Amino acid sequence: MTQRQWLWPAALAALLLGLWQALVVAFEVPVFLVPSPLRVALTLVEDAAMLFAALAVTMKITLLAFACATLLGVAVAFAFVQSRVLEAALFPYAVLLQVTPIVAIAPLIIIWVRDPTASLVICATLVALFPIIANTTLGLKSVDPGLLAYFKLQRATRWQTLWRLRIPSALPYFFGGLRISSGLALIGAVVAEFVAGTGGTGTGLAYQILQAGYQLNIPRMFAALGLITVAGVLLFAAMAGLSRWALKGWHDSEVVAEG
Amino acid sequence: MAPAVIAVTGLPAVINATAPTGPPAVALHAAEKTYPNGTQALLPVNLQVQTGEFLTLLGPSGCGKSTLLKIVAGLLLPSAGSVQRAAGSTLGFVFQEPTLMPWASVLSNVRLPLDLAGVPRSASVLLVQQALRKVGLQDFGAALPRELSGGMRMRVSIARSLVTEPKLLLMDEPFGALDEITRQRLDSDLLALWQAQALTVLFVTHSIYEAVFLSRRVLVMAAQPGRVVDEVLIDEPYPRSDDFRVSTAFSQHARRLQHSLLAASQTAS
Numbered sequence: 001m002t003q004r005q006w007l008w009p010a011a012l013a014a015l016l017l018g019l020w021q022a023l024v025v026a027f028e029v030p031v032f033l034v035p036s037p038l039r040v041a042l043t044l045v046e047d048a049a050m051l052f053a054a055l056a057v058t059m060k061i062t063l064l065a066f067a068c069a070t071l072l073g074v075a076v077a078f079a080f081v082q083s084r085v086l087e088a089a090l091f092p093y094a095v096l097l098q099v100t101p102i103v104a105i106a107p108l109i110i111i112w113v114r115d116p117t118a119s120l121v122i123c124a125t126l127v128a129l130f131p132i133i134a135n136t137t138l139g140l141k142s143v144d145p146g147l148l149a150y151f152k153l154q155r156a157t158r159w160q161t162l163w164r165l166r167i168p169s170a171l172p173y174f175f176g177g178l179r180i181s182s183g184l185a186l187i188g189a190v191v192a193e194f195v196a197g198t199g200g201t202g203t204g205l206a207y208q209i210l211q212a213g214y215q216l217n218i219p220r221m222f223a224a225l226g227l228i229t230v231a232g233v234l235l236f237a238a239m240a241g242l243s244r245w246a247l248k249g250w251h252d253s254e255v256v257a258e259g
Numbered sequence: 260m261a262p263a264v265i266a267v268t269g270l271p272a273v274i275n276a277t278a279p280t281g282p283p284a285v286a287l288h289a290a291e292k293t294y295p296n297g298t299q300a301l302l303p304v305n306l307q308v309q310t311g312e313f314l315t316l317l318g319p320s321g322c323g324k325s326t327l328l329k330i331v332a333g334l335l336l337p338s339a340g341s342v343q344r345a346a347g348s349t350l351g352f353v354f355q356e357p358t359l360m361p362w363a364s365v366l367s368n369v370r371l372p373l374d375l376a377g378v379p380r381s382a383s384v385l386l387v388q389q390a391l392r393k394v395g396l397q398d399f400g401a402a403l404p405r406e407l408s409g410g411m412r413m414r415v416s417i418a419r420s421l422v423t424e425p426k427l428l429l430m431d432e433p434f435g436a437l438d439e440i441t442r443q444r445l446d447s448d449l450l451a452l453w454q455a456q457a458l459t460v461l462f463v464t465h466s467i468y469e470a471v472f473l474s475r476r477v478l479v480m481a482a483q484p485g486r487v488v489d490e491v492l493i494d495e496p497y498p499r500s501d502d503f504r505v506s507t508a509f510s511q512h513a514r515r516l517q518h519s520l521l522a523a524s525q526t527a528s
Contacts, residue, residue: 146358153334153352154375164374168362247362 035219043219058204065124066185073132098130106195127188131180139173175243284459290340299484315474323485351420357412366400390422410441481523
């Protein structure tokens with residue numbers, strides 16, 4: 001990322017935080033309605049042990065779900081590309097899974113799966129799965145027809161065509177899917193924690209937000225919210241960095257403009 | 260189908276007297292291509308490509324010249340007739356586009372046919388170096404395709420087709436997308452390669468001038484339906500220099516081909 005790419009967003013953030021602080025002080029807004037940014041920052045420091053422990057729980061669920069979604073999504077995409085029948089039969093259900101709100105099925109999963117971590121991971125996986133399936137399937141099919149003809153001419157085996165042609169061609173699409181799914185895994189984890197949280201199964205950030213809400217501890221709610229947001233941005237940035245590293249030099253989307 | 264076969268076999272017999280002797284590299288007997296929906300891509304063709312010959316298929320879009328080339332390559336099966344290639348002959352194919360893997364270096368791209376054939380790395384390193392030297396790209400092995408010009412990418416594609424040391428090279432309008440000056444350079448280099456490596460080349464183009472400059476023999480083709488309508492011998496000595504391009508003989512051959520193409524397009528329905 002160039003300096004300008006983060007310089008302007010950072011300047012805007014500083015400006016808005018400053019404005020927020022000034023307005024809260026000027027109009028003497030009570031802290032249980034809107035806390036000032038400074039107050040939120042102080043809470044973050046005071047409650048650091050509790051909040052970061054909660055963050056670790058949420059991130060564990062997010063990363064586990066993200067890994068499951070990636071493995072499962074790639075496996076399903078490979079199956080789809082190898083068999084048209086399988087794709088025709090299963091794709092509608094993948095869509096069905098995608099359009100069903102996780103809040104609606106999370107209680108069921110939490111009842112059925114007794115291990116709290118496992119049930120939350122399953123919920124978050126379901127949310128993050130679809131973009132990986134859709135993008136990887138598209139990528140595995142988006143092969144240069146000329147190169148495919150060349151592989152055929154050279155009598156390449158199915159395995160060689162997959163390994164040397166389809167997988168490299170699919171990588172840009174796969175990384176696109178990863179970027180979308182990383183954020184969705186976090187959202188899925190938080191939503192599932194919200195649903196489970198009242199049952200006392202969770203100690204993640206969503207649980208902290210709920211608890212803080214009951215206690216009207218608004219600064220802690222903001223602090224927890226901020227942590228979730230920052231975690232999401234970092235996850236996205238990590239995926240973008242991974243994508244840039246893997247595709248550097250050859251794919252148009254990641255080629256740095258010259259001159 | 261019989262009348263069409265006679266029309267093509269009734270070509271001047273004198274041609275074979277001047278072509279190099281020896282067993283044909285490719286022989287087509289009444290090979291034709293009709294698609295299941297009834298489209299006649301290619302009427303029956305009888306054709307013998309002599310070993311060591313430079314033969315060009317010249318014609319407009321839709322005349323079946325690419326179809327004919329793909330039948331020779333085995334990428335398409337003829338719907339009737341037969342195709343024979345000299346026993347044990349390996350084949351190189353160069354497409355219209357360079358069709359390189361954008362994620363792989365020039366070296367890996369050229370090595371691809373060897374990797375697919377399971378040639379061990381120890382043996383392929385030398386072959387790849389030799390192929391790159393043949394096209395003048397020995398210093399660009401580490402480059403990625405996007406870092407090269409269009410002409411250089413085509414050279415990589417040619418190196419990839421040469422790395423298996425084929426006797427027969429099939430080229431499907433390989434320089435069609437390049438600018439005129441680059442195309443002339445590559446035409447000259449191709450002729451030098453053809454002579455040095457004792458290749459048999461079957462070349463497809465829609466450029467009259469490219470056909471005259473390169474070929475010993477030109478088959479003129481016409482569209483709707485795709486067919487061979489004429490056979491022209493370019494009886495000029497090799498090596499051919501750039502002076503040949505501006506000679507009287509060159510323009511006479513070009514005129515001959517031009518007339519042949521015009522006559523074919525006027526008789527088409």
